[in-house]
Amino acid sequence: MENFTFWNPTRIEFGIDKEKEIGKHLEANGIKKVLLAYGSERIKKDGLFDTVAASLKAHNIAFVELGGIVSNPLLSKVYEGISVAKAHNVDAILAVGGGSVLDSSKAIAAGALTENDVWDFFLGKATVEKALPIFDIITLAATGSEMNHGAVITNDATHQKYFIQAPALFPKVSIINPQLQSSVSKEYLVYSASDVIAHCIEGYFTATTHPLFISKQIEVIITTVMETTEKLLENPNDDEARGEFAWAATCALNGLTHVGVAGIGFPNHMIEHAISAMCNIPHGAGLSIVMPAWMKWYRQYNETQFTRFATTIFGQKSAEEGIEALEAWFRKIGTPTKFSEYGIEEKSLPVIIENAVDNAHYFGMEKVYTKEVIAEILKNAL
Amino acid sequence: MENFTFWNPTRIEFGIDKEKEIGKHLEANGIKKVLLAYGSERIKKDGLFDTVAASLKAHNIAFVELGGIVSNPLLSKVYEGISVAKAHNVDAILAVGGGSVLDSSKAIAAGALTENDVWDFFLGKATVEKALPIFDIITLAATGSEMNHGAVITNDATHQKYFIQAPALFPKVSIINPQLQSSVSKEYLVYSASDVIAHCIEGYFTATTHPLFISKQIEVIITTVMETTEKLLENPNDDEARGEFAWAATCALNGLTHVGVAGIGFPNHMIEHAISAMCNIPHGAGLSIVMPAWMKWYRQYNETQFTRFATTIFGQKSAEEGIEALEAWFRKIGTPTKFSEYGIEEKSLPVIIENAVDNAHYFGMEKVYTKEVIAEILKNAL
CATH class of the missing domain: 3.40.50.1970 (Rossmann fold)
Structure with missing residues (x-):
């Protein structure tokens, strides 16, 4: 650590x-x-x-x-x-x-x-x-x-x-x-689930040092959010699920999932902020579009953790299967995974890419997240 | 919750x-x-x-x-x-x-x-x-x-x-x-592991309300302590294991594992305090003696959670197998599970029981932990 x-x-x-x-x-x-x-x-x-x-x-x-x-x-x-x-x-x-x-x-x-x-x-x-x-x-x-x-x-x-x-x-x-929170719409519930999962995976995948204990704690938050989201979609008045969802959301970004880690970044937020600042789509919806796209590109840099994610969260064997399973789960709960769901077409990408490149500088990640890399990631979401 | x-x-x-x-x-x-x-x-x-x-x-x-x-x-x-x-x-x-x-x-x-x-x-x-x-x-x-x-x-x-x-x-x-902490003796390492596991299981088993999210968080602490204890017994200078062990110990009793639960007690501590106050044995060693003995008695009141414990921590099917696996693991790492390991015989029990009954009042658990119940539990550790 x-x-x-x-x-x-x-x-x-x-x-x-x-x-x-x-x-x-x-x-x-x-x-x-x-x-x-x-x-x-x-x-x-x-x-x-x-x-x-x-x-x-x-x-x-x-x-x-x-x-x-x-x-x-x-x-x-x-x-x-x-x-x-x-x-x-x-x-x-x-x-x-x-x-x-x-x-x-x-x-x-x-x-x-x-x-x-x-x-x-x-x-x-x-x-x-x-x-x-x-x-x-x-x-x-x-x-x-x-x-x-x-x-x-x-x-x-x-x-x-x-x-x-x-x-x-x-x-x-x-x-x-x-x-x-029980009157939150179905849409905002699933966008929230996406946001919490994004808070979990940013450090989980990007850290150069990630203690196993911290990985396990994050996985528990992810599975809790997934299980309770499904329960709440069935019954918005499930108080137990609502409570666990709320507390898991708090735990996902209160600092405890970042202790003892090194080198973490927030590339999904960096890219999503560039999108929602331009298109005003809900933050969580933007994140569920960005995450699978980013994971398909980033996977090569941390195959071990992506494989662990696939196994632990979805019972799958390969990194690729884990990413596919997350994307499928996003579709299942009804949060978007493609730009087309907001009518954003390829011709709109340049202005988003430009804003994301600006954000990459702001986040201190411009060396990795060049214009070309961001374009490659965003194309995965078309 | x-x-x-x-x-x-x-x-x-x-x-x-x-x-x-x-x-x-x-x-x-x-x-x-x-x-x-x-x-x-x-x-x-x-x-x-x-x-x-x-x-x-x-x-x-x-x-x-x-x-x-x-x-x-x-x-x-x-x-x-x-x-x-x-x-x-x-x-x-x-x-x-x-x-x-x-x-x-x-x-x-x-x-x-x-x-x-x-x-x-x-x-x-x-x-x-x-x-x-x-x-x-x-x-x-x-x-x-x-x-x-x-x-x-x-x-x-x-x-x-x-x-x-x-x-x-x-x-x-x-x-x-x-x-x-790397100069801690092998004995105090395993007593510490026992103490941390005790902090984990007290609420885990005794709570009348125990959110699944909290159960999962506790299980992560337990498996982390078990895995890192084994690593440290092999190599006391394993800094990564030492760090994760230390942080897991802190997380086991910082309040977060008790949020949203109801009705928890600390019966293992209650009984162990009665033992170590009389016999001055190390707290963690006393706990690894008390825990399996208590679990064998208490299991009947929360079969579901004991079965979950068996499955999640040890990959076993029944509550009984889970308790046996924990006791076997305590023996494996070298922390005591029986009074005889400290030369405490049946004839010494009455004075311990008397002190434990006093503690039961102090902990507000005297209605459940009567003299007879405490005697039954302690006999499991002879």
């Missing part, structure tokens, strides 16, 4: 009715006023907004709203949130929604404590040293943002989908009530 | 030479003077003491020593440590050693900030609300104390081996350099 530091101070409050305690947790952290960030108006119809508002009121916590955060969340909305947070002098950000709402909240939390452009953090021109404390009620299990210190935002002016990471961005308290 | 709270703020610094940075971490936490707790004088011969002292000096951190902490650590030594800590007005406790040193340090850290008897915390007469900050360099992977908030101490006057748990007892920084 390689040397590592592991530190994850986020308090997880998992389970039924935990959202009703949000006011208590805020008060315990000395918070008096929050920016309440959310996505669509759905939370006002389904009662979650009222539940949160009642809990805040019961603990004398004031709030100002920031609604309308979209999937593939936008920098323009982050700027708006920073303005509101500063104008109202809030003590904290409370995200109520999925990964997009939480990632936007993290960016707002960092931006609220600087006079500089928050995008500078994403460009690496400045480092996030401090941020307003972040709290969340996560309503979609997928990104793992509820237990990590990263955030991904799309600059709507430049189509750059970039990220920040900093210790100050760990949420203080993350509330995960799986029942709140 | 059941509702749960998970919070674990310990910073793990894992890897080669990490002990050289202890001064840096103490300084970063504002520490000026520590109580340096350790066990035998071995750390003065093998250079670790000098390494630590040099790092403290480089960061202007004064220290007072408390050596001589023994396995199955004693309350009398904890009292001595509290006196020293108070007399020298230290800011923190630095444990350099195994679980016994660290558990003693946690008790000292709590006792140093109260005027009451520290044993009251163990008796449940008082709650640990605060403690001096705890830092450690762990030289034996087994107890998991380096990433949890518990400590076990034996009252040498009463032969009670009791525990405390409190958020204030999470170490601030735990340093795990697997290479420091």
Whole structure:
């Protein structure tokens, strides 16, 4: 195992009715006023907004709203949130929604404590040293943002989908009530499954050092996500499956699957970010298109691990069979595996490739992921 | 999954030479003077003491020593440590050693900030609300104390081996350099393996609710410990195996294997504490005697999980075969499975049983673990 530091101070409050305690947790952290960030108006119809508002009121916590955060969340909305947070002098950000709402909240939390452009953090021109404390009620299990210190935002002016990471961005308290996630559509469930599997396989395949213990832990997350996804497609109200799915999603990107490994990269995310920043397709859907395509190309560099994957996850013998089985499973659950499913044709590839090459530089992978290599990978998804 | 709270703020610094940075971490936490707790004088011969002292000096951190902490650590030594800590007005406790040193340090850290008897915390007469900050360099992977908030101490006057748990007892920084553990004797390696497996199976078998995801995570820890123990018995200098063993030991009791479960107990620890408090045999050795004996009795209450264990860990079909395979594996690695290996005969059982019955009350399991039941279990180990 390689040397590592592991530190994850986020308090997880998992389970039924935990959202009703949000006011208590805020008060315990000395918070008096929050920016309440959310996505669509759905939370006002389904009662979650009222539940949160009642809990805040019961603990004398004031709030100002920031609604309308979209999937593939936008920098323009982050700027708006920073303005509101500063104008109202809030003590904290409370995200109520999925990964997009939480990632936007993290960016707002960092931006609220600087006079500089928050995008500078994403460009690496400045480092996030401090941020307003972040709290969340996560309503979609997928990104793992509820237990990590990263955030991904799309600059709507430049189509750059970039990220920040900093210790100050760990949420203080993350509330995960799986029942709140039972209204997630079938489409977003399978995109989420794809996203979690992507978080698992990036390090699993790309690491130059990968302890067997860590490989095994990742395989357990993958099989759990696959099994529970199938159960939830049959019965969206299977609370046990919903809970295990949610917790597996959190565990896939809370740092523990990356300890002791060396040399990992996130090439699938690098390529997918280039696609969704251009075409605005759901992140998980983009990933289920990219993964098989990338695996067919990358397999040659880690045949041993690909063979292990095939055997452990699918009971197959060869690396090739494992990739085919994953692609078949994606088709089975109904997440796309080809560009054509979004009407993206070969003639659209050059602009995506150009954006992916830019991303390769951003991810520090430009030596391997040249224009030619990215083109070869993307052609596998046509 | 059941509702749960998970919070674990310990910073793990894992890897080669990490002990050289202890001064840096103490300084970063504002520490000026520590109580340096350790066990035998071995750390003065093998250079670790000098390494630590040099790092403290480089960061202007004064220290007072408390050596001589023994396995199955004693309350009398904890009292001595509290006196020293108070007399020298230290800011923190630095444990350099195994679980016994660290558990003693946690008790000292709590006792140093109260005027009451520290044993009251163990008796449940008082709650640990605060403690001096705890830092450690762990030289034996087994107890998991380096990433949890518990400590076990034996009252040498009463032969009670009791525990405390409190958020204030999470170490601030735990340093795990697997290479420091390569001088651990073959005996203590296999006792450690037994201890880690015990931490795994307690919840695995006793929980009334046990999510499949958590079962699978535990199985991965068990197989990792088994595989790496065998490798280390062949080659104590197998750094990769040493590292994975150490990290698996930490993961076995850092809270993550207990999330979402319900109704778990620690009957094997309850019984073993009664044995080692009376006979002073190594904790892990006591556990490898108790576990098969307990499993033979308890199996009837959770045949399904015992069958799963047999299949997953040993490729066996029945619960009975799984228990036999575990016992055979303990014999294979050289950790005891019968009382006779320590010269404990049937005539010695009554006093152990009496102590175990006392422990059953302490653990809140007296309704199930009556004198008769404990006698039945212990007879399986004769």
